[in-house]
Amino acid sequence: MGIKLFLDDMRTCPDGYVLARNYDECILMLTACEVEVLSLDHDLGAARTGYDVAKWIVEKNRWPKQICFHTSNPVGRRNMxxxxxxxxxxxVAIDR
Structure with missing residues (x-):
């Protein structure tokens, strides 16, 4: 069974999730672990965003079973x- 991964630079990580604070930590976890659920924030307070993680997933064909979004950025959410x-x-289930 895989992990639940929560990408966010500021929010508290929900129970049952593993926290990635930035793009690099998220990519490391996506590469090293079987990720069942990925919850994405868009704005990470750095040059790379949740959208960059989404592009990496597409380019590397490394898909979690479910992807959801908790970002407060409506344009970023729609783009991802x-x-x-x-x-x-x-x-792959993608929340709308």
Whole structure:
């Protein structure tokens, strides 16, 4: 069974999730672990965003079973959703 991964630079990590504070930590976890659920924030207070993580997932074809969004940025949310929905394999659930 895989982990639940929570990408956010400021929020408290929910119980049952593993926290990644930035792009690099998130990519490390996506590479090293089987990720069942990925919850994405868009704005990470750095040069790379949750959208960059979404692009990496598409480029590397490294898909969690479920992707959800907890970002407060509506444009960032829509951009991540659209990119991931366009390329996701049928077994991946993407929250709307």
């Amino acid at each position: 959703q659209q990119l991931l929905q366009r390329y996701a394999p049928p077994y």
